[in-house]
Amino acid sequence: MRCITGKLALIAIGGNAIQRPDENGSAAGQLDNISIASGQIAKMIKEGYNVVITHGNGPQVGNILLKNEIADGITPSMPMDVCVAESQGQIGYLIQQSLLNQLSKLGIEAQTTSLITQVLVDEKDDALENPTKPIGPYYPEDEAQRLAKEKGWTMMEDKARQGYRRVVASPEPKEIVEGDIIKKLLEGDLGINIIIAAGGGGIPVIRTKDGLKGVEAVVDKDLASFLLANDINADLLIMLTDVEKVAINFGKPEQEDISELTISEAKKYLKEGHFPPGSMGPKIISAIRFLECGGEMAIITTSKNLEGALRGEKGTRIVPG
Ligand code: ADP
Ligand code: MG
Numbered sequence: 001m002r003c004i005t006g007k008l009a010l011i012a013i014g015g016n017a018i019q020r021p022d023e024n025g026s027a028a029g030q031l032d033n034i035s036i037a038s039g040q041i042a043k044m045i046k047e048g049y050n051v052v053i054t055h056g057n058g059p060q061v062g063n064i065l066l067k068n069e070i071a072d073g074i075t076p077s078m079p080m081d082v083c084v085a086e087s088q089g090q091i092g093y094l095i096q097q098s099l100l101n102q103l104s105k106l107g108i109e110a111q112t113t114s115l116i117t118q119v120l121v122d123e124k125d126d127a128l129e130n131p132t133k134p135i136g137p138y139y140p141e142d143e144a145q146r147l148a149k150e151k152g153w154t155m156m157e158d159k160a161r162q163g164y165r166r167v168v169a170s171p172e173p174k175e176i177v178e179g180d181i182i183k184k185l186l187e188g189d190l191g192i193n194i195i196i197a198a199g200g201g202g203i204p205v206i207r208t209k210d211g212l213k214g215v216e217a218v219v220d221k222d223l224a225s226f227l228l229a230n231d232i233n234a235d236l237l238i239m240l241t242d243v244e245k246v247a248i249n250f251g252k253p254e255q256e257d258i259s260e261l262t263i264s265e266a267k268k269y270l271k272e273g274h275f276p277p278g279s280m281g282p283k284i285i286s287a288i289r290f291l292e293c294g295g296e297m298a299i300i301t302t303s304k305n306l307e308g309a310l311r312g313e314k315g316t317r318i319v320p321g
Helices: 025-045 058-070 080-105 141-151 178-187 221-231 263-271 282-291 307-312
Strands: 008-013 052-056 110-114 118-121 131-138 152-158 161-168 172-176 195-196 203-208 211-214 236-241 247-248 254-257 260-262 297-302 314-318
Touching: 008 025, 008 221, 025 052, 025 080, 025 307, 052 178, 052 221, 058 080, 058 131, 080 195, 080 203, 080 211, 118 211, 131 141, 131 152, 141 152, 141 161, 141 254, 172 178, 172 203, 172 221, 178 195, 178 221, 221 236, 221 282, 236 254, 236 282, 236 307, 247 282, 260 263, 263 282, 263 314, 282 314, 297 307
Parallel strands: 008 052, 008 236, 052 195, 110 195, 118 203, 236 297, 260 314
Antiparallel strands: 118 172, 131 161, 152 161, 203 211, 247 254, 297 314
16 A cells, blocks of 8 residues: 655636636647646646546536437437536546656656546435536527426526527535445555546436436535545645636625635635635535635636645635634
């Protein structure tokens, strides 16, 4: 067994940091964005950090679903859980290769691997009965009604954009099914090895009398990242997104960017509604859970500012207290 020396960091790369909203999501474009994160992560590894990587998949799984729709009738449409698995494969591959290339530029011999990861959710979770998370393309009303009838989808109107979208459930993740094997891979005698796991928050599954079964839902990747960070006893939880710092009064004239937040300040601002569900909320909740389970520090920043954030000069640090 290899003893892990140096600090262990769980780094969650945001789906929006891989494909920005104004980009079409070409493989080359995604690779360009990923290389910013992997360049910074490679430097961390050179400094002696051990790293496990998770990533979002919002924009990517949206594109996969759209392709399914367009090809419907020609090739069978895949259920949500299979689409999430597909997104883990494509994004994992890009991160895996990009990181390997960046490490090799620094003269570091390492191995990277992406692990298809399932996440257990509770079949009694109320969220499964109340789909709220919009995914995929916008449809006109008549098309939305047809899809609801034919496929049993829940469709919700988005008044601002004058269209209907499919909404799926976003249940609370309870357990990383592959958590143990990820920990063993880290401890294994393989030299420097970097694992990419729980992509898109993991593939949501429930436990049935016949075993595990995929569900039509998506799991928030930051909440799943906390679970994995806890499983592997990470020292740091780093969430890379598209804002350099967490703010209070975000988007308002009195917006104030924050460099350091204690647990109690984070809880207070969360209660006051500064961190909405579905975006900054789950990052802050995960940071709080992580620190309360013994984690040392959580960091929220952009890929570009990772190095600066580790030096305490950039981003937002969330610390005990
Ligand atoms: P990711 O793909 O990285 O998870 P999200 O869109 O889920 O990205 O979360 C990041 C977004 O959260 C930012 O782009 C920003 O628009 C939004 N946001 C909401 N509240 C805040 C806040 N208080 N401080 C900073 N960003 C916030
Ligand atoms: Mg998010």
